[in-house]
Amino acid sequence: MDLNAKLNILERMVDIYDHLVGEFDLACEKYCSHCCTANLTMTTLEGYRIHAHLEETGNMRHLETISRQPHPDRFTPRVSINRMADICARDGDPPEEHLNPDVGPCPVLAGHACPLYAVRPFGCRCMVSARNCGKTGFADMDPFILTVNDVFLQHLEHIDAQGYTGNFADIMQFMACDENRQNYAAGRLGAAPDGLVANQPVFVLMIPPEHRKRIQPILMQIRSIQV
Numbered sequence: 001m002d003l004n005a006k007l008n009i010l011e012r013m014v015d016i017y018d019h020l021v022g023e024f025d026l027a028c029e030k031y032c033s034h035c036c037t038a039n040l041t042m043t044t045l046e047g048y049r050i051h052a053h054l055e056e057t058g059n060m061r062h063l064e065t066i067s068r069q070p071h072p073d074r075f076t077p078r079v080s081i082n083r084m085a086d087i088c089a090r091d092g093d094p095p096e097e098h099l100n101p102d103v104g105p106c107p108v109l110a111g112h113a114c115p116l117y118a119v120r121p122f123g124c125r126c127m128v129s130a131r132n133c134g135k136t137g138f139a140d141m142d143p144f145i146l147t148v149n150d151v152f153l154q155h156l157e158h159i160d161a162q163g164y165t166g167n168f169a170d171i172m173q174f175m176a177c178d179e180n181r182q183n184y185a186a187g188r189l190g191a192a193p194d195g196l197v198a199n200q201p202v203f204v205l206m207i208p209p210e211h212r213k214r215i216q217p218i219l220m221q222i223r224s225i226q227v
């Protein structure tokens with residue numbers, strides 16, 4: 001599948017997700033940014049889309065901000081979500097992940113606003129809560145939304161199966177290099193560099209038994225995306 005087709009699928013999936021989540025009663029609102037942390041992760045496809053958007057809108061200074069301020073204790077995943085699902089389905093031991101919940105804000109957050117809002121990664125989009133996290137100290141997420149999030153994250157990785165997953169800052173630094181972007185666009189990426197992990201197709205979806213029936217129409221919507 002060529003890159004434009006993947007980007008179109010990404011757009012369609014975002015539309016489907018926003019429509020779905022819009023049906024829930026959420027406390028999320030403009031300038032609420034407790035969930036905007038340096039632990040954000042995303043795929044190379046999302047990083048490519050953000051890079052293209054920054055170029056188109058003449059906002060490349062945000063890339064410099066990201067490169068200048070990668071948090072030393074930011075979350076860097078050791079496996080992708082599809083690899084994790086695979087390991088769990090085979091009763092294996094997933095690697096221990098280190099995540100510092102007090103890592104601090106996302107490097108591009110400015111005055112509680114996101115300069116990338118229109119093209120923010122799915123990891124930001126899927127952080128939602130029924131109660132304001134600033135008041136409770138944690139996100140209050142409907143268990144079905146958690147399942148929906150996993151399904152979308154797994155499919156997003158699937159369409160970018162030749163790419164990588166990593167911390168937002170690491171993926172953006174990778175995409176800042178012209179050669180990396182060209183190789184990515186041509187489907188010529190090799191083994192994942194340090195700090196990033198290889199994506200893979202979906203082999204098993206992480207859907208708990210109680211959500212298997214309810215998720216079916218959503219799966220059909222995702223699978224019916226035509227490009």
Ligand code: SF4
Binds near residue numbers: 034
């Ligand atoms: S997830 Fe929490 S912190 Fe983020 S916008 Fe929603 S209520 Fe605010």
Ligand code: SF4
Binds near residue numbers: 035037115121
């Ligand atoms: S990219 Fe934007 S929405 Fe996502 S964590 Fe950073 S500031 Fe928040």
